[in-house]
Structures are given as C-alpha cells and as structure tokens.
Amino acid sequence: MSASLPLASLNAADQPGFVALLEGIYEHSPWIAAQAWSQRPAGGFVSLDQLKYALAQVVRQAPREAQLGLIRAHPELAGKAAVAGQLTAESTDEQSRAGLTHCSPQEFATLQRLNADYNARFGWPFILAVRGPRGQGLTRADIIRTFERRLHNNPAFELAECLRNIHRIAEIRLNDRFGAVPTEGNQVLTWAEELARHTEGTGPNGLDDQPPLTVTYLTPAHQACAAQLQAWMRDCGFDEVERDAVGNVVGRYRGSDVSAPWLLTGSHYDTVRNGGQHDGRLGIFVPMACVQALHRGGRRLKHGIEVVAFAEEEGQRYRATFLGSSALVGEFQPAWLDLADEQGITVREAMRTAGLPADMTAIQAIRRDPQRYLGFVEVHIEQGPVLDEHDTPLGIVTSINGSLRFAGEAIGVACHAGTTPMPMRQDAAAAVAEIVLYVERRAAQDAASPVGGSVGTVGVLQVPQGSLNVVPGRCRFTLDLRAPTDAQRDALARDVLAFIDEVATRRQVRIPVEPTLAASAAPSDPAWQARWEAAVQGMGLPLFHLPSGAGHDAMKLHGHLPQAMLFVRGGHAGISHNPLETVTNDDAQRAVQAFMNLLDAL
Template identity: 70%
Template sequence: MSFEPFTLSDLNAASQTRFVDMLDGTYEHSPWIAEAAWAQRPFRSLAHLKRALVEVLEQAGREAQLALIRAHPELAGKAMVAKSLTAESTNEQGKAGLTDCSPEEFEKLQRLNADYNAKFGWPFILAVRGPRGAGLDRRQIIEAFERRLANHPDFELAECVRNIHRIAEIRLNDKFGHTPKLGNLVWDWAEALAEFSEQPDALTVTYLTRPHRACAQRLAEWMREGCGFDEVSIDAVGNVVGVYHGSDPGSKRLLTGSHYDTVRNGGKYDGRLGILVPMAVVRQLHRSGRRLPFGIEVVGFSEEEGQRYKATFLGSGALIGQFDMAWLDQVDAQGVSLRQAMQDAGLRIEDIPGLKRDPARYLGFVEVHIEQGPVLDALNLPLGVVTSINGSVRLM
C-alpha cells in the first residue's frame, strides 16, 4: 500500500464527503463512524482524531459495535482464500504471514474460527500487525485465539472492540505517514533494561543485586550519552539522577521519575516507564537545542518494592530525609545485611543524610506510570491524569 500521506490540515479543511473518503477503510466497511466524527473538527492532533472515532463507536451502543465486529473477515478465512478482503485487511493478514500458513496451521485456524463463532456469534478480531505494526507471527495469533476462547462473551466483545480501535490506529498512522518514534524508543529501552534479571525465565530485579546494579549503569549511560543530561550520577542509595538545566541553571526544577527495581516475576514497564518517558523528553529537548524556564531532574529510584529487605521506598525515602539507618542491620534471605550490600556496591552510607532535597528548590513532583487497574481500560482511554491518590496502612 503506497500513497501520499494526508495531513491534519487537509482533513480539517475537508467537506464531510471528502473527510469520509480520506478515512475510508479505517474501520472495516463502516463509513458512518467517520461521518459522525466529522462534526468534531478541527482536530488538534492525530491522537485527538483517534479519540473522536473511539467516542463515536462508544456512543453508538452495543448493536452498532456488533455490526462493526461482524463486518470484519475471519483470520485466514473464506474471504482471504477468495481474495475478497479489503486492501487494508489483505495488507494486515499478509504481514502476519496468514497467507503463507502450512496446511496444519490453516486447518487449525479454520477449526478455531468455527469454535469461536459457535461460542460468541461473531468473528475473532485481533490486531495482527501487533504492537509495533510489523505483524504478529502465526504462533502468537493461534495462542491468542486459543486463550480468548475461554473469555466471557461480554469481556470478549469489549476485547474485540479494543482490537478494532488498535487496527484503526495503525491504519491511521499509515494514512498520515506517522511513526511513533519516541514511543518506540521508550519501548526499546524497556526491552533492553529487561535483559538484566535474577531469573532466566522471569523479570526479577531486587535491590543491589548484580542485575539491579547493571540496570543503574545502563540508565546512567543512556542519560549521559544518549539523552544529553547536563549532570548524571548514582547517589548513595543507588538512585540514578539526571539533571537537565533550564535556561537559567539556577532556576527551580521539576522533579520526576520512578523506580527501576521489580517485584519477583515483575513487568517491564512498572516503574521503569516513569524513568524512560522523561528521559525521552530530555533527549528531544537536547536534540532540539531547547531549554525550558525550569530544570528537569529525573530520578530512577533504586528501590520501592521491598523484595530483598523488609524496607520499602529506600530510594525516594532518602530524598525526603526518611531513610531509617536502623534498616542497615536487616539481612536478606542469604544473611547479607543491607549495610554490607551497600558497601559491596560501593555506596557511601555516610552520604545518605545529604541526599535530602529542599522542597523550595522544586516546582513539584510528577510521575508517569502504567495503569494497574481497570479504569482507563474500561473507558478506552490511552491516558489519564491522576489528581488524587489513596494512601494505605497495613497492620498485622
């Protein structure tokens, strides 16, 4: 598929008929979605357009959503065999290798299609181009098929709609010639950082273990060499600290960051996303030769999860002056004290009191984080801004 990419200016200036033509194929055989979204022009960004299309489908209700799902072809189904897929679906199923199935794979997909349709009454929908647009492989597609057959119908309906929106997002990116380069960079950083683990078959990074220290060194290296921070250091508790000065180096700073340790068998993005996203921001500012009226201080906190020692928030606690020196006598499962672990890592325990920050020097603290609940997922929102947070106390 090759064509001259559209621009938002073209789209915003278009008549309703032209607007619908420009977005043709974004949602399979469903021009009514673009027709309804036209009234929301002008769109400030591609993300704004994508959100408007999502809202149209949400407000249309269940029957319209079912009709849209049923407008999609089966994966490796009759339409593919008959070569009657839309150009968009042909491109997607081809990139996923579904046009090159072995006889065994093709037979399995036909059986899965039949089982799925018998249970749910609509075709299986999967964004087969995957998270980066390059295509899932046939094994991944079959595994997703088998896994989702166990879902409740209401959940599976929502899952199909989510995948339809993802398909639409990829198609819009193609139409507008858009590649999320910074998002892909953050993704790549997260994948590279996940190479360091205490377990070969799961991501586990606990305080001051060898993988933990390797993560700290890698973050510091990226900050220094890849992002253009003015100052980069690893402090007395193992926090990785990068400072990008404002136009006035003496100006206040915005503090941001999160933790890079993990729970046992943890995720690649929990905590780490909050370090990597502001790193990408600083990288972009540096490459553009820009300075803000304030500085940015990014901290990769060394510990939050309390997995090795019975103490949590060692990294952030030190920055607010709440590092309890009594913790140093705690021992881990192998009998290694926290004091010994810090000394072995070359950390200067006597410097910990000096890590306390003066709040008057900062504009505030913000943290990017993955959602660990169902709120955004249920609302089909890719991003939310938290205005308050719950604090908990546990007693035994």
C-alpha cells in the same frame, strides 16, 4: 490515496468527502466516519489524537447491534477470506506483516480450530490488532497464544476487548494514512524491551509463555539496569549522570537560568517478581525522551530537569519499600541496613557488594532541599482497567489512595463435619467468608464518592491444617482497605472492623485483628494537576480524572514537594504486575508529548 493526508484536508471536507478520505480505517463501516463528521468540533480536529478519540467514542456510544456489526465486518485470521484473497487491502497488509500468509500446516490448522471454537463460543470473529504495540507485526506464536488465552474470557469482556483491538487497528491505519510516526514512543518501547533483558530469571514462567522479568534491589540484574540507564542518560544529553548512595540513577539537564529551581521527576526501575516492562520504568523513559529531544534541538528551558530512576519501590527483596525515594526525603531508616533477605544477606552487605558506601552519612547526604525544586511529577502506567475501558489514553491523577492493612485470624472450634449440627458449629472459615463479602459490599458503597471510590481486598485466606471432613477451627486472613482520602479510608475501616466484631459475637468465634500498615492519602497538588490538565488539553484530548489505587514514589515526595501524576493507558484491560503488561507506541508518544507540553509551559 496519498500516504500522508494533511489533517487540514480532512477538516475542509464535507461529509461525503470526509467519509471517503477515511474509507477503510474501520472495516466496511463508513457510518463511524459519518457520525464523527457530524460531531466534529468547531474549526475541525486540532490533532490526529483528537480524531482518533472521536472515532472511538462514536463506536463506544453506538448500540450493541452496531458494535457487533463492526466486529463481524472483520475477517477471521488466516480464514477463508484470506485464503481466497478476498480481504481489504488494509487487512491483507496487516495479516501479511504478522506472517499469517506464511503459516505452517500445523499453525494453519491450529488457527482454523481456534476460529471455529471462538465463533461457537461468542458468535463473532476473533479480533486482534496483529501489528501489535509497535505497529510492526506480532509473531504467529504470539497471535496463537493470545487467541487461546482470550477464548476463555466471558462474552461481555471479550466483546469490549474486540472493540479495543479494532480501535488499535484503526489507529495504526490512521498513522499510515496521515504519515504519522510515533518516533519518541518507539524509543520508549525500545528502551523498555532492552532493559527487560536484565532479569533474575530465565525461561518461560507459565503465563502466556512470556519470560519472567524480575529485578529486585541490588541483585546483579538490578546493577546491570543501573549501568544501562546511566549509559542511556548520557546518550540522551544529560549534563550530569550518577548513581547515588542507595543506587538511584540520577540524570540532570541544566536550565538556562542557573538560579531557577529544578523540576524533579522519575519513577522506579525495580520490579515485582514476574512483573511487566512498563511499571515504574515508563516514568523514567518518558522524561528521558523529552531531554533527548531538547538536547538534539539545542534547547534549554529556564528550569533544569532532574530525572531520578528510583532503585527500589516494590519491597520485593527486603521487608521495606520506597528505599530509593525515602532517601531523597530524609526518611531512610538506619534499621533498614540490617534487614536480611531470604538468603540472609543484609541491605548493608548488598550495598557494599554493589559498590555503595552502606553508610548513613552518605545516604543522608542525598536528601533534597525542597527549596531548590518546583515540584515532583511522575508518569506511570495506570495498572488498572479504567482508561482502557473508557478508550482514553491519558488520565489525570487526583490522589494516590491512602491505605490500611490488617492481619486477622478467626478462631473457632475444629470438629467433625459429619456429626456437628449446623446451628452448633463455630466455623472459622464461614466467619471469614462473611467478612470477605462484607468488605466487597461496603467498599462498593463508596462508588459514588465525589473524590473516587474505595476498594477493599481480602488477599490471603488460609485454613491451617484444613481437612475435607473437619469444620475449620482457624482461618487466617488479611485486609487491604484503600480510599482517595484518609477520612474515607478510616470510615471504611471502622465499618469493616465493627462488622468483624458483630460476626465474632454472632458466630461465637474470636477474631483478633492487628494493623500492619497505615499509609496516608496523597492528593495531587492543585496547581500541578492543572498543569497536567493543560498539557493534555493542548493535544486535543479530553480530561479524564481518576485516583490511583496503587502506591507510587510520588507518595514519598508528597510531604516535601507539591506532586501530581499522569497515568498512561495499559493494554490487555490494564493488567500490570504481569508479563502481559503492555503500552502501545502511540500511547507512549502521547505521554512524551504531554510531558513536553508541561515542560514548555514552565
């Protein structure tokens, strides 16, 4: 079969021909291609992305028994079929690329044990896209670590994870069949991997044996990232590259019309402690890849593109967040210069050490004039499981959730656990336990809201000087309440606070609660949201809308410029703020294509 099958040939085929052309894409499961042909759009598939999505949706809509049949059609990794040479050509190639045909005796024994344990627990073979996020092949150590980690998943989740890996396997096979190479997506992943070499920590951090990635504001690792980003931007062809007064890295690619307003975009390059490679940074690399492509093609758009790699968003080193984007909108607070980190180093001192002016006049000078810009757009990894759960690579963000945070403490009476009858206790921890469960129930009531659901979290629970045989007299807790609109957020907070008062009265405990943060929701600008929609539709992909539960730099720009965001699917069920955070080269390529579509439409 040809190594570069034209999509037109597939569209022209009848059902038997269509199935034959896609033989081997889904292991021993021709029914998937047959159903995709029956459901194909009029005129055929407009893109390989549309075909991939259609095939995945056939599996998604199939009965559970059919899904289990698909999973069981796959061979074990380094299993009996592999040893006997009975794998399909595709599976043989994949296992070979991952080095599974060259296991040491110890590795082979470990894989056989894991295969047996996994089958005993779940009743189907372990499925992993062993060619990995780049399509080149995972290491045997990566495969074994993933195998061991997933062995502890619950069955429903693990079945879905197996199907997601099958779709990734099929995607790579389709790329091979059609000769598709995600060049820009590979470049984005290369940048992410190389920038991750700059970190404040070394060695494994105990989570899947991955090295920690920690880059906090103006540390040596942070400054190394800034220098690397500037070098890459110059290599991409940006006309101007600079580091500004707060450490933001700014690249400008001029438009053909010098009087036309600019498009502002970007995201942050600092990380949480032990974070992932793509949080924030994906939103820098995607527009960089677009500028690189424009420059190589000798193209100038009417509007210039300004990419800002924001120096600080996460609030990890200092008790302030959005330092980078706050400066661009004139909201950098003078008091922030005097904030000190755990070592007593102030922001002012850190700035001077990093070669920055540490002067409010210089910081105020980088404020952007909204009249000079069309708007602000941001690409970001979703940081959640929704897109991955729906087998959808890109999502249109409708709003960045508003949030309210509180710190509370239930104050009851500490007393003997053996001698105090249950009806006579003033148990502070039990009171907070009721609150935890109510927050969960009440937030879930908003699931059907037309603007998106609410979320509520009690992230901190602490019983000071707790003891095994003492009824807790105090229990500290936090509340984090978020919703797509301020009205929905405030209604959630009113109900939670009212319930806290009711619990306090009923249990005869005091529960003072103090607000610690209030952030307004940032709805996407309708016109810019529509531009993202058109960009995604132009790729033959469906529109999937969702709110952002996390905060982003776009929140700070929201009050000054129209803003809208595009989410990119994350792997491992969308895990983020974690070394396991991952994006495939194909999804990165889709993000670049969507961004380029948006630019071309301007």
